[in-house]
């Protein structure tokens with residue numbers, strides 16, 4: 001499933017979609033909330049800092065484990081210093097600066113790639129507990 | 131231009147009560163903050179209760195809005211209590227690392243009012 005993220009309303013659509021998918025897969029309400037909160041942060045980053053983005057939600061499997069993989073991809077200005085961007089409390093403006101760090105803590109896997117002038121890709125995964 | 135959505139603000143005892151029933155966006159949040167401060171001025175309310183039990187995602191955006199409201203209200207001599215955090219939200223907030231700086235919370239409306247009463251009688 002792919003959701004275009006261009007304005008604030010899309011943030012709600014993206015996180016609701018992630019929550020619905022998580023519920024369908026059988027994640028607990030706490031995990032659904034962790035996932036939806038992380039996606040809310042990533043989608044907001046697209047709207048506030050990036051531009052022209054999408055959130056992609058996919059069911060994945062590894063051995064007998066099921067999981068939800070979510071990509072947040074944009075073609076915005078990119079992040080110059082990823083290490084700094086991940087630091088809690090650091091913001092280039094306006095936010096609390098805990099979105100990326102928080103999303104990382106709430107999910108099981110977190111990867112970020114960014115190229116200045118090209119855009120940013122964040123991949124997060126939550127695994128179901130067997 | 132004002133947006134059509136609005137968060138109703140009710141009077142209960144000498145406090146104001148606002149239940150956030152719809153997801154906040156930037157503009158709505160700013161209007162909400164403004165409406166609250168105007169209501170505080172008009173009603174001379176002593177306390178403010180914000181009910182977030184209808185909210186299923188508390189991200190850093192809404193946290194910032196709530197913390198700001200509590201700060202603004204505090205400048206007007208009004209104490210804020212946030213009520214109705216669902217269990218899954220409390221768990222998520224702690225792991226997330228969000229800080230509800232300077233915000234009082236209570237389980238529900240009743241406990242929130244109780245907190246305000248205790249505070250007032252001090």
Ligand SMILES: Nc1ncnc2c1ncn2[C@@H]1O[C@H](COP(=O)(O)OP(=O)(O)O)[C@@H](O)[C@H]1O
Nearest residue numbers: 045049050085091092095096097098099100120
């Ligand atoms: N998609 C993105 N495109 C460009 N910059 C980004 C993106 N996501 C995050 N950033 C940068 O990383 C910083 C930290 O992000 P975050 O932790 O979410 O905090 P906040 O959004 O509150 O600033 C942002 O202030 C911004 O500079």
Ligand SMILES: [Mg+2]
Nearest residue numbers: 041045095099
């Ligand atoms: Mg952010």
